[in-house]
Amino acid sequence: MKALPHHYEVSLNWKDDRYGTLTAVSRPAIEGGPPPEFDGRKADWSPEHLLLASVDLCLMTTFMVLSKKKELKIKRYESRISGTLDRTSEGLTFTRILQEVDIEVAAGDVEKTRKLIEAAKKYCLIGNSLKPEIRLDARVRP
């Protein structure tokens, strides 16, 4: 890890209507706009999808770092994150975020893996930056 603090930057160039292109040095551009639920195009990434992607990717990268430290061999890791957006007294917000993770490891590593994925959730800096509570449903199997 590089010395702290770290600095991250993303640029957004508006194209037309409610659509624009997101760029971050040396990464492929992402076409963004509102989701279909807000009458946007299905081919564009929405703020809602990008937020969920960020949370789910953070859990995985954090988990993989912890697994490497503990010399745990991961056979398979797949996850799905879902978010529910609803109106509350605070306005429109995510009222529920659920991460469902499927992990395959050796039979002797199941318990250790369960602890590590819980630890990864605790240390995930993106999840910790969000106000809505995030539920983790982890299935670990040999």
Next chain:
Amino acid sequence: MKALPHHYEVSLNWKDDRYGTLTAVSRPAIEGGPPPEFDGRKADWSPEHLLLASVDLCLMTTFMVLSKKKELKIKRYESRISGTLDRTSEGLTFTRILQEVDIEVAAGDVEKTRKLIEAAKKYCLIGNSLKPEIRLDARVRP
């Protein structure tokens, strides 16, 4: 807008090491991993970059919806979002998020536009879901 609540879903398929592919129905896949600051590859989108992208895109889409309602003609809209990650008593977290927005409108619309971009920040549901405070620096000019 479709009836609430809305549901959003993103999937993540682990490839190897700390890298995986993010997908959301009908959108191009995003290759994700840790950022170079955490010894990741420069070509992948990181959780940190995706979070910032989400916040910045939300401001733009919200602003464009408000502008359309007020029949404001936007000539140009560009923005840049930067985030500083540092260690605090709460752990590693974003200590500063700054949105810099450049907007070009007709000379008579400058004041109206300033108010609308402030309103968009207030209503941006992603920004409102984050714990770290977000500063907006909007330059509106004819």
